[in-house]
Amino acid sequence: MVAEETVNQVLKEFGKSINLSDVRLNKDKSCVLCVDEDKNVQVTYNEGNEALDFFASVGQIPENEKHCCNDLLKSNSEWTLTKGAALAKGNGSSEVILEYRLPLLNLTKELFERTFEQFIGLVTVWKTYLRELGQGNVPKAFENFRKN
DSSP states (O other): OHHHHHHHHHHHHHHHHTTOSOOOOOTTSEEEEEEETTEEEEEEEEGGGTEEEEEEEEEEOOSSHHHHHHHHHHHTTOHHHHTTOEEEEOTTSSEEEEEEEEEOTTOOHHHHHHHHHHHHHHHHHHHHHHHHHHTTOOOGGGHHHHOO
């Protein structure tokens, strides 16, 4: 319970810094932060792992699904591409989800804010990569593992 209170305090401070009142976890221990019309980040308190999990959709799997899924799977093992995040296919859908786990150890508003900003940057990058894959292009960042 103390960890959940800490999360809510950090969310409240973060909310104040961006002029939002009462940012906190709901009864499902989650909240959604809308950055713009195409970037919504779900933040979930993961009690079992003492962490905050960040989730965001980066788009739909394109029609050229076979190559795309292979590239996305390989991307999960490339630190330079994912920066510690992971890509997954939405349950029962063709949605591609980006996920990142932030341990609660030493959680502060500043750490949350920095992680949130980095995650939004990754969401933007992966939306671009997925769009390029859908157009049949290979993102430059994928060229090394596409050769294998």
